[in-house]
Amino acid sequence: MRVLDGKEISESIQKQIEGDLLRMEGYVPKLGIICVGKAAEKLAYEKSIIRNFEKRKLKAEAFEYPGDISNEEFLAEIKKLNDREDIDGILVLSPLPLQLNEQEALQLISPEKDIEGRRIENRGRCFLGDFTGFIPCTAIAVMELLQYAEVPLKGRRVVVIGCGKNVGIPLISLLMEQMATVSMCHLGTGKETMLSLCREADVVISAAGHAGLINASHIKKGAAVIDVGISIDETGRICGDVVFDEVKKRASVVTPVPGGVGTVTRAVAARALVKAAGLRKTWSRGRGD
């Protein structure tokens, strides 16, 4: 059994990033993080992203707005970030408060700054199997992990648990592109059905956000298990959907939480920022301005 540490993949993505930065003549791409409200875990997440991007020789700046900002004011703030020449990519920390229309806000992000692939056109491209636009970073991170561990996908049975629009749904397209036979489980799927699908699967990807959901009884011997879930257990520690100590005894490959998908996702987001900067600037003409 192999514990698939995200660190190594993250480092190999960092090498790609540094290669791309070399062509940017000293320009340092910058992420704008949009954070609405003062929830402690959101602010902690924001700070950890900034630290991570700085470690990667990139810049990140937080734009914090009060939790009761009106939809109109919020849209105006997004327009300001679109217009800022020094911001190359925009990341919106979800969920947004209820008075804000999330899809309207996401749709306002400039296409070339939409590094999370949340605009409708980027969704549509993904749906059609065209992956040239921006794609949700977590979904890409899952594919990077599978590829790195050389998990075969063609003709294999893959179960995706959780059909969120930022992980499960884009994964359908990415997995089918690799000719995997994909089954989708979600809140409407009965326990027995999920168990039976998982037991027959060569790969189980759990993005439910439900601690302890996947135990050894769900896994075929030798399956690959990718844990996208993030929860806090009763002792206050971060944990995934997968009962790691049990599952690692049956699986061929399993990702830990923390240190698995999340670690790779940050590297993928950083690479997307560099791609975005590359789309906006013309390096042969200096700083592009």
Next chain:
Amino acid sequence: MRVLDGKEISESIQKQIEGDLLRMEGYVPKLGIICVGKAAEKLAYEKSIIRNFEKRKLKAEAFEYPGDISNEEFLAEIKKLNDREDIDGILVLSPLPLQLNEQEALQLISPEKDIEGRRIENRGRCFLGDFTGFIPCTAIAVMELLQYAEVPLKGRRVVVIGCGKNVGIPLISLLMEQMATVSMCHLGTGKETMLSLCREADVVISAAGHAGLINASHIKKGAAVIDVGISIDETGRICGDVVFDEVKKRASVVTPVPGGVGTVTRAVAARALVKAAGLRKTWSRGRGD
């Protein structure tokens, strides 16, 4: 066992259409059919659509272009149809010749005339589970048939065979919206895997275009079977993916070919045309011009 005839559903959709037409003060919506090349079956299909729309008290006009039309000329022709006030919806007969960039052409269709939901934004909306835009008519027809036959979907296992962007892929979103547990089979799926998934499924939807693909051994007793395939058998007759005479003995519901999904798809396309006309015109101000 129930043979699910498309005719009855098609007639009930026609009643909706006639109700909508009543509000249009005598205006008759008109479809523009784009046909490139002179392939006999394309021309036959084109004529059958025109006849069908006329029977439905709608208009349809064919726009035929030579098989060697250049991409530039073709895009210019689409722009002309966009600008024509009398054309409410545009239908492009696929496949297009290789010198034409299909997605570029589809993307040029005015959003309000894209009755087949082939623009990238309409794909993106479908992907996000927002079905307010236009959605591929065949996928909608499948859902109409399931709904009409009162086939339960919530928590049920559904297998979709064939992941084309106009049927299989939009069906994933439509079925998950109904909380079905969906598995996707395609050319990369092995025979054994497909057999095992189908045998456990409450609903099998086959859109492979492969005559005889689904026989009684694939079907759980009492399953619903929707046949989207269209092929020509060795005797020259139109047939579906499903071995109808065998499967009808095990299934609870099965659709015939011809007379099933295809019949409902035309009704759905006609309804989409009327919706498109409604979006473009303001009836309270007369003809809207």
